[in-house]
Structures are given as structure tokens and as C-alpha cells.
Amino acid sequence: MNPILNTDSYKISHYLQYPKDIKFVSSYIESRGGRWNRLLFYGLQIFLMEYLSQKITYENIDEAADFIAAHGIKFNKDGWKYIVEHHGGALPLEIEAVAEGSIIQTENVLLQIKNTDPNLAWLVGYFETAILRSIWYPVAVATNSYFCKQNILHFLKESGTPENIDFALHDFGARGVSSFESAGIGGSAHMVNFKGSDTITGALFAKKYYGADMAAFSIPASEHSTMTSWGKENEMKAYENMVQSYGDGIFACVIDSYDTLNAIDLWGKLFDEVRSKGGKVVLRPDSGNPVTMASQCIEKMMSLAGYKLNSKGYKVLPDHIRLIYGDGINPQSIEDILNELKFRKISSDNIVFGMGGALLQHLNRDTLRFAMKVNAVSSDGINWRDVYKNPITDPKKRSKSGRLALIKENDIYKTIRADELGSKDNWLIPVFKDGKILRKFSFDEIRARAREFD
Template sequence: MMLHTSNFAEAIDAGNFLLDTDSYKYSHPQQFPKGTERVFAYIEPRRADGVIDELVFFGLQAELMQLSGQVITQAMLDEAAPFIQAHGLSLYTEMFQHIIDAHDGRLPVQIDALPEGTIAPVSVPQVRIVNTDPKCWALPGFLETRLLRAVWYPSTVATLSNYVMRQIRSRLMETDGSDDGLAFKLHDFGARGATSAQSAALGGAAHLVNSMGTDTMGALVLARNVYGAEMAGFSIPATEHSTVTSFGPTGELAFMRQFLADNPNGIIACVSDSYDLMRAVREYWGTELRDAVLARDGVLVVRPDSGDPVDIVPAVIEALMEKFGYSETPKGFRILPDQLRVIQGDGVNKTSIVEIMDRMIERGLAIGNIAFGMGAGLLQKLDRDTFSYSMKTSAICVRGIWRDVFKDPVTAQGSKTSKKGRLGVMETDSGRFVVRPQDNIPPGHDALKPVFVDGALTLRHSFADIRKRVGLIR
């Protein structure tokens, strides 16, 4: 069937900056007090997610690079104004024309933020924004959609990843006596389950501030292009069911033998539940291929991929120990020979990982035996409400006089009370972050540092510095 393009309306530029906000934002300039000159707003996570009450701040820099330089053109304004009018609203053309004429399309705002990689409690602002040109007081509110989206997702991923990595590290110390190998204990399997290539890249990079294991290529590109990381993460040769099952049930053993022969060195992983997991573990790996596995200059990682992982993981490890033997760690826990490990990638999330490890500990198995591959639980099964991220206006300046702005809905019983005034963040001598009025913080002691001023990125964080702040990768 032939497609007649003449039947379609003229295309709109999907990258038009003026179209990247919530529709109702277009009606807000008429709603503020007459004489408004400045609008001050902040972004914060408002509540904990269960026991996770501290967040890793990450990801703003990627958005600020997109907002740098000329982002508004006359062509954008000419295109957006009638399109928004047809939508039932009107664009504040006076302000945006002023930005084009007086600022060459660059954004007259100042954005301050915590250093990326900072770990701070909930209810501590991570970002604040204020316009620098009195004629552009509506700009901070217009930017809310982009800024909040840029912050909540990568910070949430980084925080969940950080929580899991710290759970792994504490149990590694308990059973193995060290955290050697921690950087590769949590692997990102989430690219295919993300909603877009952009989210996979941003979320994948957020995970890499805590880990060095990933299969998300976009994350490596973003970490390099935005944060200067030459190579932020690593992967290994690994099978999948399509490759193993291409040889049929009778060909599984031959496939495994050939996989070992093709990879005589290094770390490799093989999915082993295509037909009968325990047969593969006991008869194939543990009998027919045992000598070849132990002769390798590297590690075979056996991957169970079905069943209840809390039961399956220790069962597989113990079955391998029956065939390959084991030693004991300095803490007295059993561990497989160096040539053999297990990875669990099915049914993995922040809760099940802890349950699996605790079951292993109950059975005397060292956490050094296991690594985890986390997919949707890492990059997708979360949202803005996970930590109740919000951007709120807390002060406006009307005809030269600042006034506090806040909300305190009775029906929310304090859960949605917003902060008031121009805010800053101080780090106390004990290392705690506390919120203070901006004017009450001594010069140089505000943890929110200028990162974007009048269209220019003024402070750029490296991936190495971010990892140092997070403190998991040495």
C-alpha cells in the first residue's frame, strides 16, 4: 500500500526548545503577581524509599550541556507560537523574543547544584535555580519539566544501585573478609528494558558511578562524552539461550565444550538452564567438562536463569561444590575454586538480591561465589515517586522585595509542605547536610555551587571525581 505524504500535516521540529515543557506552563506567566522580577526554585527528593533515606545526586550535567549556548532561535519561536495557539494556549512570546534579542537565545538563569556524586539525605535540595534577567522571571518555572526529568531519574538509579552495592559489600566483608571484586558484583542488564536509548544511557551511566559492570553501551558513550570517562565499564563474552538452543537439546554439551575451547582465557559466562539446569551443572560442567574448566586461565561463570533465585542460587553453588570442591574463606565460609563462579540475572531486584545473599550466608556460602545482573529492577522499575522528587518555587521578588512562597496542604498532614525562602545547603563539621536560608550561610560554605550561568556550563564534573565522592570504586 502506497503512503501519500501529502495527506499529512507539515512536521514540527521535535527538538524545538519551546515545546519541551508541560502544556499548562504556557498559562503561568499571566498568573504571577504583577511586577514579578525574580523566581527562585529548588529540586529535592522529599521522602525515603523504605530504608533508603540518602540519595546519590547524579545526571544534571548531561542536561546542562544540552541547555548551553544558543537554545532558542527565531525559527523556533515562529514555529512554536502558532502550534501552541492551536493547542489552546499561548506562548509568552515577549519573554522569549527578549531572550533571542538581548541574550542571543541563551538562557538567563543561574543554576546551582550539589557536586555530582554527593550523597545527601532526603529533603535536602540538590538543585536551585533563579533567573538573572528581571524580564525573564517566568523562565525557571518553564524549565521545571526538563530539569526535574534530568535529575530524578539518574539520581534514583544511582541511589538504588548504590544501595544494592553497599548491601553486597557488607556481606562480602562478612563472609570473605574483604570487598575484593566488588566493582563487578552488580552488572547492568537493563538496556533492552528501558523506555528509550536516552534513558538507558543516562540510567546506565548512573549505575556506573557505583560499579564497573555493564552491558549498556549507551552508558559508556554518555560517561565519556559528558563526564570524560575514557572507559567507564566492562563486559565479558557471554552466551544467551538463542545461541545455546540453536544446537538443540542433544547439542548443548558440545556447545559448552566448544565455548570453552573458543575462550581459553579470561572470564566468560554461560546460561545453563536451557533444558535441565542441574544436569548441566552436575553432568556437563561438573563431569564431562570439569577438567577443561579447571585448566582454563580464567573464570567460567555459570548462569542459572529460571526458578526461584533464593532457592536456585545456593542450590547451584552447592551442586558445583560437589563436583569441583571448595575452600574456606578467612571467615569460614565455603567458596568455589577460582576458575568458577555463578551469576544470577533473572528475578533480580534490590530486595531479592539481599534475600539471595542472606540465604547463602545461612548455608555457609561466601558471597564471593556470586555476582548479579540487574535489568528492569535497575533502570525501569522506578519512577519520580520512588523518592517523591519535586521542584518547587520557594521565593519570588516583586518590585525589588523578596517574599516567601510555599505550600502546606492540610489534607497532606505535612507530607507535602514545601520549603520557603531562598535556600542553601551547609555541610556540618560532622559531615551532615542541613538546609539553611541562603543569606545565613557564610561565603564559600554553601554546598550548592554554580554550575550554569547565563547559558554557559561553569563547572564540569569528571566521572573519576564523582566515583570518589560515592566511595565504592577504588
């Protein structure tokens, strides 16, 4: 990707629009609120490694010049040539950001960026499109997954085993996202919170950009085509084949190709064989009302295989039998299902969830109301003048002014002016300067930080 073309069209014209005495521009990114009151910061490192570290070349400039001329806008060719000739193509930008994996209240500064060369004040705004896009999506997915985790964990603490949380929500979203890169970014964001996923791309991204050896795991599982290809009359044979092929380990089987509850009756004849082989079968109903079907299926399984009461007084299936529900699953339906199970005195240990589009795709920039705005300008890089917007038609869009810092008081983050920092710790960490990444976070480190408030 040509970095010069990784922007919005109107950004190309902005180099002529700043006051002539402005030599330095500072901008920041925040979530202005939205669906949640906290967020999990993740994903900036992918952008820094893949895009912002890329050096500008004369070939990039020539390609951009031809495209932009045809596109109808005046191109700042001299400005980009200056970057190549005076900086070897490295982008003279400086970025400080919160540590990845941090759980931070919304309406706080998450990242602050400025130019380091006085001749390139326009460069900060030029990359707004790319850098804002690189943050809002992984943060939204990671936060969505995080709050699902907190919800499931609440029920596990009440009725089951909290240690089961790592595999309680499985990512089914690879086919439902917009691109391979979305699957990698969003899939790895989910893996910050959970270790179960069928989105291979997410594990690859976690390894490539964060050094994760293996960020997530999966199990053998059937789909409707592998079951229905046996024919309805041979449904039992299809299930017997699953036991013969995978019965000595954990495996999942879809059961709604024809009649879900009848399929559980058929599986009831195979449960003992699965147990004798030392394995575990996870049955997957895939249609109907999720709240009704989840509870009915588990009760049907209990009627055939029995159950025990755990120390909290909730019913638990034998260890070799479980249920996964992955149809119509979203944050609300998870809560509804778990509440129904709790009402029926069924432990949340009996079920895990699979989530696809609602995990990786049903999100946008306004989910957490992300914005990047200029907060200060300077003629010398030392003395900064406040800049802000304050539209009378929407006070919620008022932006922060002045160079910013982030402090922490009693585990609560607070944005203040940098000139008021004094001896307090600034939780904005320098991560990028003049084409070089200054601080990298490992996946293990990110996971550990995100779990501090579980």
C-alpha cells in the same frame, strides 16, 4: 529538540499569571523522602550540556508558535524573541547545585534556580518539567544502585572479599528501559557505583558527558538462542564450543535451557579444561526461585569441583568457576540470596548478580518524592520575599521558603536559609549561568565522591 516545547502545556500560559511587580523567581528541587533516607546526586550535567546550553532561535520560536496556536494556548512570542534579541538566545538562568556524586540525606535542597533578567520571571517555572525530569531519574537509578552496593558490600565484608565489589552487580537493563536516552542516563548512573554492565549506551553517555575513558566492562556470554540452536541432544557440544572459543579468559554461559542441575553436571566435565586454559567460567541459571536456585547451583558446583574455606570460615569455589544470577533480581532478592548463602556458610565471593528492569526501570518520580517549588520572589533581585505551599490535606507536601543554602555538620547535610549562612560553607555550587556551564564534573571525580562513605 525545540527547548520551547520541552515543557508541559499549562506552563505556556503561566507568563501572564505572576504579579506584575515580581521580576525574579527562585525555585528549588528536593527529594521529600521516599524509599531511601539518602540519595546519590547524579545526572544534572547531562541536561545542562545537552539541553539547557542550547540557544533559542527564531526557527524555534516560529515552530513553537505554530504548534501552540493549534494546541489551543496563547503563546508568549514576544518573551522568547526578547531572549534571542537581548541574550543571543542564551537562557538567562542561574543554577547552583550540589556536587555530582554527593551522598545526601533526603529532604534537603539539591538545586536552586533563578532568572537573571528582570523581564523573564516566568522563565524559571517554564523549565520545571524538563529540569525535574532530568534529575529524578538518574538520581533514583544511582541511589538504587548505591544501596544495592552497600548491601552486597556488607556481605562481602562478612564472608568474602570486599575488593570484589566493583563487578558484583552487572547492568542487564538496556532492553527493559523506555528509550535509548533512558539506557544512557540510567546506565551511566549505575556505573557511578559499579564497573560491570552490558548497557553500552551508559558507557557512551559517561564518556560524552563526563569524560570517562571507559566506565564499564563486560565479557563474552551466551544466550538461550546460541545454546538451543545446537539442539538438546548436542547440549554438551554447545558448552564445549564455549570453552574452545573463550576458555582462555572470563566468559559466562546460560545453563537453564533444559535442566539446570544436569547442565552443571555437564560443565563439571569441562571445569578442568577451563582451568588448564587459564580462564574462568561464570555459569548463569536463568529460571526458578532465585534464592533456592542460587544456593543449589553453587553447592552442586562445589560437589563437582570442590571448595576451600577462606579466612572467615566460608566455602569458596575454585577461582576458575563462579555463578551469576540475573533472573528475578531486585534489591530484596539480592539480600535474600546472600542471607541464604551465609546460612549455608557459602561465601558471597561465589556469586555476582545481573539486574535489569529493577535497576533501571522500576522507579518513578515518587520513588524519592522529587519536587520543584518556588521558594522566593523579588522585585529587585536583592530583597527576597518568602514563598511556600502548605496544604492542610497533606503536611508532607509543605515546601521550603526563602532563598536556601546547604551546610554540612558532622557529615550530615542540612538546609538553611541563605541569609543565615554567615561564615559557613554553602555546598550548593554555581554550575550554570546565562547559557554557560560554570562547573563540570569528571566521572572519576563523581565516583570518588560517591565512595567516600563505602
